Amino acid sequence: MMKKNSEEIQMKPLGEAAITVQFGTEINSFINKKVKALATKLQRESFSGFIEFTPAFASVTIFFDPFIVKQVYGEIEKSSFQIVQVILERMLETLVEEEESTPRIVDIPVCYGGDFGPDLDFVAGHNHLSTDEVIHLHASAEYPVYMIGFAPGFPYLGGLSEKINAPRRSSPRTSIPAGSVGIAGSQTGVYPISTPGGWQLIGRTPMALFRPDRDQPSVLSAGDLVKFVPITKEEYEQYQERLQ
Amino acid sequence: MIKMSDFQEMVNIIDRSSVNVFTFEYEGMKMKLEKQPVLQEKDQKQEFDVSMPNQPTLHEQTNETSKDEVISKDEVINSPMVGTFYARANEDEDPFVQAGDAVEKGQVVCIVEAMKLFNEVQADVDGEIVEVLVKDGEVVEYGQPLFKLKKRS
Amino acid sequence: MSVHIIRPGLLATIQDLGRYGFQQYGVVVGGAMDSFSFRLGNVLVGNEEGEAAIEVTMMGTSLQFKEDTLISITGGNLNPVIDGSPVPLWRPVFVKKDTVLSFAGCQSGCRAYVAVAGGFSIPSVMNSKSTYVRGEIGGFKGRALKEGDVIPLAEENAFSLKVKKVLQKKLKNDSFAAADWYVPFERYLNGKVVRVVKGAEFEEFSELAQKQFFEQEFQITPQSDRMGYRLSGPSLQLKQSFELLSEAVANGTIQVPSDGNPIVLLADRQTTGGYPRIGQIAAADLPIIAQMKPGDRVRFKEISLHEAEQLYMEREKEIKQIRTALLLKERSVE
Numbered sequence: 001m002m003k004k005n006s007e008e009i010q011m012k013p014l015g016e017a018a019i020t021v022q023f024g025t026e027i028n029s030f031i032n033k034k035v036k037a038l039a040t041k042l043q044r045e046s047f048s049g050f051i052e053f054t055p056a057f058a059s060v061t062i063f064f065d066p067f068i069v070k071q072v073y074g075e076i077e078k079s080s081f082q083i084v085q086v087i088l089e090r091m092l093e094t095l096v097e098e099e100e101s102t103p104r105i106v107d108i109p110v111c112y113g114g115d116f117g118p119d120l121d122f123v124a125g126h127n128h129l130s131t132d133e134v135i136h137l138h139a140s141a142e143y144p145v146y147m148i149g150f151a152p153g154f155p156y157l158g159g160l161s162e163k164i165n166a167p168r169r170s171s172p173r174t175s176i177p178a179g180s181v182g183i184a185g186s187q188t189g190v191y192p193i194s195t196p197g198g199w200q201l202i203g204r205t206p207m208a209l210f211r212p213d214r215d216q217p218s219v220l221s222a223g224d225l226v227k228f229v230p231i232t233k234e235e236y237e238q239y240q241e242r243l244q
Numbered sequence: 245m246i247k248m249s250d251f252q253e254m255v256n257i258i259d260r261s262s263v264n265v266f267t268f269e270y271e272g273m274k275m276k277l278e279k280q281p282v283l284q285e286k287d288q289k290q291e292f293d294v295s296m297p298n299q300p301t302l303h304e305q306t307n308e309t310s311k312d313e314v315i316s317k318d319e320v321i322n323s324p325m326v327g328t329f330y331a332r333a334n335e336d337e338d339p340f341v342q343a344g345d346a347v348e349k350g351q352v353v354c355i356v357e358a359m360k361l362f363n364e365v366q367a368d369v370d371g372e373i374v375e376v377l378v379k380d381g382e383v384v385e386y387g388q389p390l391f392k393l394k395k396r397s
Numbered sequence: 398m399s400v401h402i403i404r405p406g407l408l409a410t411i412q413d414l415g416r417y418g419f420q421q422y423g424v425v426v427g428g429a430m431d432s433f434s435f436r437l438g439n440v441l442v443g444n445e446e447g448e449a450a451i452e453v454t455m456m457g458t459s460l461q462f463k464e465d466t467l468i469s470i471t472g473g474n475l476n477p478v479i480d481g482s483p484v485p486l487w488r489p490v491f492v493k494k495d496t497v498l499s500f501a502g503c504q505s506g507c508r509a510y511v512a513v514a515g516g517f518s519i520p521s522v523m524n525s526k527s528t529y530v531r532g533e534i535g536g537f538k539g540r541a542l543k544e545g546d547v548i549p550l551a552e553e554n555a556f557s558l559k560v561k562k563v564l565q566k567k568l569k570n571d572s573f574a575a576a577d578w579y580v581p582f583e584r585y586l587n588g589k590v591v592r593v594v595k596g597a598e599f600e601e602f603s604e605l606a607q608k609q610f611f612e613q614e615f616q617i618t619p620q621s622d623r624m625g626y627r628l629s630g631p632s633l634q635l636k637q638s639f640e641l642l643s644e645a646v647a648n649g650t651i652q653v654p655s656d657g658n659p660i661v662l663l664a665d666r667q668t669t670g671g672y673p674r675i676g677q678i679a680a681a682d683l684p685i686i687a688q689m690k691p692g693d694r695v696r697f698k699e700i701s702l703h704e705a706e707q708l709y710m711e712r713e714k715e716i717k718q719i720r721t722a723l724l725l726k727e728r729s730v731e
Contacts, residue, residue, distance in 0.1 A: 012597050014647050015677040016705040020597070025642060039421065054420040054645035054668050061645030063420075066706055067713040079706050148423045149643060149669035152532050156643060156669075167640070168671070171656040174620055184671065185640040192423075193532050195667070196624065198654060210423075212522060212534045218422040334584070352577075359722035360715055364577040 009092065013081050017066055021088060022059040027158050027186070031058045032146050036222060037095045047087050048072040049080070055222065057146050057156060062088065103144070103225045108190065108205050110139070110181050110228045111236040116204035123166045123183055123200050135230055137161045138202065143188065145224040153192035153210030153218040157226055160188045172198035179204045181228070192218075203228075206239040320377075320389035321367060327358035329390060331380040339380070341391070345373045354390060370396045398464040398550040400513065402542045403497060406457030411517060411536035411548070412510075412664075414447040416525035420668040426648070427527045427535070430508050430623060430664045430687035433712065434472035437580055438512035440720050441469035441489050443556030443727070448516035449526035451542070453509045455690065456502040460511065462492050467514035467553065467561040470498075473506015473586065473688045479573050488579035491564035496572040506586055506688035514557030518549040529665060531624070556727050563730045578726055580719050588685045593697045594705050596651060596674035598641070606633040606657075610675055611699050615659065619691045623665040626686065628695070632657030633675060643671040649678030649686070651697075661686060681708035 010022040021038060024031040039055045042062065049068035054061045066080035073083045112135045113120040124131045143157035150156070160183065168184045173196060176182075180191040182199030191197060192209035209219045220226065231239070323329070331339040331354055341353045347367040355362045375392040378384055402409070412435065415428025429435035429452055436446040451460070453475060462468070470477050470486050477484040477500050484490060484498065486509075492498065500509065519526055519537055528536025537548055553561070560576070567574040599607065615630035633653050646652065650662045652672035659675060663686070678686060679700060689695060700708075 013594070013677075013702050014597070014645060015594060015649060015680065016702060016709050017680060018645070018647050020645060022644075027642065052418045052420055056644045056669050057642045059642075059644050061647075063417075063647070066709050070710065079703060081702060081706070147643075147669070148421065149645075150423060150667040152422065152424045152534075154423045154667075168655070171654055171658070187643070195531055198672075210532070212532065212539075216422070217419065217424060217523065357581075359725075360580065360719045361722035361726060362579050362581050364579075366577065 011085050011088065014061055016081070018061055018063045019081060019084050019088065020059050020061040021092070024058045027057050027146060029144070032222075033097045034095065035060055035147075037097045038091065041091050041095060045091075047084070049084075054149060055147055056149060057158075103223055105142070105225045105227060106220060107227050107229050108207055109231045109235070109239060110203040110205050111231050111233055112138075112203035114233070116236075117181070117202040119166075119182075119200035120202045123164060123202055126166050127164055129163065134164050134202065137164050138188065139228045139230050143226040145220050145222050145226060147222055148218050148220065150189075150197075151191065151193055151195045152212070153220065155189055155209070155220045155226065157188050160186055162186070166200045168198040169200065172196050176201065177204065179206060181205060204236070206236050206243065208243070319393050319395065321353060321365060321391040321393060323356055323384040323386060323388045323390050324365060325356055325358050325363065326386050327356040327363070327384060329378045329380065329382050329384045330355040330357060330362075331376065341373050341376075343373050343375050346396075347371055347373060347393070356384060365390065367393070369393070372396065398466065400451075400466075400517075400548045400550065401461040401463060402544055402546040402548070403459035403461050404457055404499075404544060405542045406453065406455070406459070406500060408454040409458045409542040410452050410528040410530065411449050411519065411542070412452045412527045413449045413525055415527055415664070416523050416529070416535065419523050420645070423668050424523060424534075425529050425532060425665055425668065427529045427623075427665050428525070429510065429527075431472050431510075431586070431684040433585065433684045433716070434508075434582065435510045435512075436716060437487070437582055437719065438469045438471035438510040439516075440716070440723060441471070441487070441580065442467050442512050442514040443554055443560060444512060444514065444516055446716075448512070449519065450510050450512040450516070453500050453511060455507055456500055459497060459499040461495065461497045463494065465494050465561070465565065466492050466550070467557050467564070468492055468498075469512045470509055471512070471582065472509040474504040474583070475506070475509045476501035476504050477509065480571070482571070484573060485575045485579070487582055489560050489564060489576045490573055491561055491568060491575075492573045493568065503690065505583070507690040508688060513550055514561065515551040515553040518551040531665065556724070559727055560730070586684050586688045588682070589694065590696045590698050591682045591685050592679045592700045592705070592708070593651065593676040594679060594700060594702050596676045598673035599675055601635050601639070601673055602653070602675055603634050603636050606631075606635070606675075609633060610659075611697055614694045614696050617689050617691050617693050617695065621691055623663060625663050625666055626661040626689070628659045628661065630658075633659060635673060641671050641673055643669045646670040646674070647677065649680065649683050650674055651676040651678065663687060679705040679708050681705070681712045
């Protein structure tokens with residue numbers, strides 16, 4: 001296992017036009033607070049050449065235009081990466097971690113197993129449990145939303161029971177139906193749109209997590225708490241009918 | 245050796261003077277500068293930003309037998325702009341035309357590059373290419389002859 | 398003014414330079430796969446670099462212009478023809494009312510861009526007109542173009558009108574007239590070698606895999622699309638397996654799932670990924686990979702971050718230079 005000191009902030013390039021600020025290599029609320037603090041700061045004050053940022057569990061990646069950065073902060077001997085690094089270091093010195101407010105709880109109905117969860121048996125077998133035990137464990141926890149990423153509205157959730165961890169598929173599926181609920185390592189999440197992906201699929205929700213016509217296109221946001229509520233196939237179909 | 249800068253200086257001096265034709269010999273190299281009093285309408289049309297109107301036309305001659313031959317306007321294809329002359333579209337392709345090739349009016353004979361923009365130069369008469377006057381990749385001046393052409397009658 | 402889709406072909410979508418600012422909600426950036434060809438296509442007809450244009454994939458696309466229109470075709474040479482005559486690429490082209498432009502198939506490259514003076518008059522979704530087919534967002538009704546679609550055009554600017562007039566005068570009995578100036582960009586698209594900066598997890602790969610990555614050839618498999626290309630070749634193994642926390646990825650990130658077959662993430666890539674990243678393609682070489690199609694072979698050449706940045710700067714300067722040259726050209730032509 002690659003482990004680094006979680007206290008140490010690292011900056012690394014993601015190509016010539018992006019920089020990743022890594023606060024640690026674990027999923028925990030202490031690190032995630034720093035991620036949120038930097039994201040908030042970047043939303044309030046940016047710099048010339050800044051394009052956007054992508055927050056993740058333990059990191060924030062900042063995308064920029066090297067041409068503009070060099071033009072505006074023009075130091076010949078410094079690369080745009082080095083220039084942005086200095087700007088970010090200054091921002092990090094004055095980070096303010098937000099006060100914690102009461103999180104919003106979002107119930108997500110899930111029909112587990114069968115065609116909706118083709119990997120439920122694998123997850124159960126991998127952990128020497130019955131499929132019912134996997135469902136019970138998965139549906140009895142509250143999951144904090146650490147980040148939205150990978151695909152539109154896709155929530156990365158923390159708090160998965162260690163008893164139902166499962167490795168990613170060795171080769172990702174070329175298409176996963178919208179609403180699929182999956183497990184990868186110690187993470188669980190929901191696929192809001194049909195997309196390729198490598199997670200082990202255990203069920204599906206009829207709820208639309210991504211609504212492109214809204215100002216805030218993602219139903220969930222970082223900081224929410226998610227609860228999965230088991231439903232039957234009939235209830236799944238009724239839910240879908242109600243949507244239409 | 246005469247450098248390009250010396251050459252440029254010489255052109256500038258003659259340009260400002262009242263001399264119309266100037267011949268120059270040095271170490272076996274012979275050169276003739278001839279002013280073009282009036283530009284044809286066609287040339288003005290294709291004028292580019294870095295054009296130099298009234299600039300003398302240059303013709304370098306190393307061939308003794310043709311030293312006194314004056315190239316008349318309708319027998320040459322001139323460069324419409326300052327830029328880099330390319331005889332072919334791509335490194336791995338054949339030149340557009342070579343000496344001896346028949347050309348038709350409107351046929352692309354070469355490319356002149358200026359500021360990354362490639363400009364196709366076309367033959368304005370039917371005829372035969374007698375001589376290619378510049379090398380592939382050479383920098384050419386506005387109005388500089390690129391090809392000697394025998395007009396088909 | 399409008400463009401009618403006679404046949405959509407394999408895949409034709411409206412694209413621009415992508416949807417920025419929403420990756421924090423997981424919204425895919427998308428946009429033109431070969432953004433350099435795309436930008437030049439717009440510049441050639443007098444548009445802003447990011448104006449919406451049509452991305453044509455491989456073959457079969459047929460479009461009809463309902464009015465006299467100034468267009469340009471850039472990117473891969475997919476054998477564009479009008480009335481059986483080939484249409485030259487990389488230059489402004491005047492097309493007469495009711496003219497049909499068809500793409501017969503790949504001569505080189507995989508994607509061509511059809512830019513029209515003024516661009517397309519379609520609504521922006523989250524600040525972009527690019528089509529993200531999987532998410533059913535943007536472009537023309539959130540989907541790939543279909544037979545019978547009518548896409549309205551926006552108004553041309555003074556530059557476009559001038560060039561249009563100049564070329565219209567050149568028109569004889571044909572349906573189109575092409576300019577005699579062009580930008581020689583195809584030389585950037587036809588390479589077989591793609592320059593790459595080592596990725597964040599490069600050192601986690603076995604010494605053999607590190608060597609294989611830069612020394613051996615990889616093939617683009619049929620499971621490749623606008624989201625990414627799956628490659629086949631030597632299976633790239635890690636020193637030891639580890640689970641990585643999902644983190645942002647970028648256009649040109651090369652990630653390796655545990656089966657060892659690398660995946661190059663492209664325009665419609667996910668915003669974050671959890672597979673180890675062995676490399677990052679230099680932005681200047683993204684057009685090369687974007688123009689490759691299934692079956693094509695690619696090699697990766699290592700360069701430093703510094704070199705990648707320099708290539709980026711040079712390419713940007715070149716595009717700016719071309720913009721200037723075209724503005725001057727427009728002033729000088731009559």
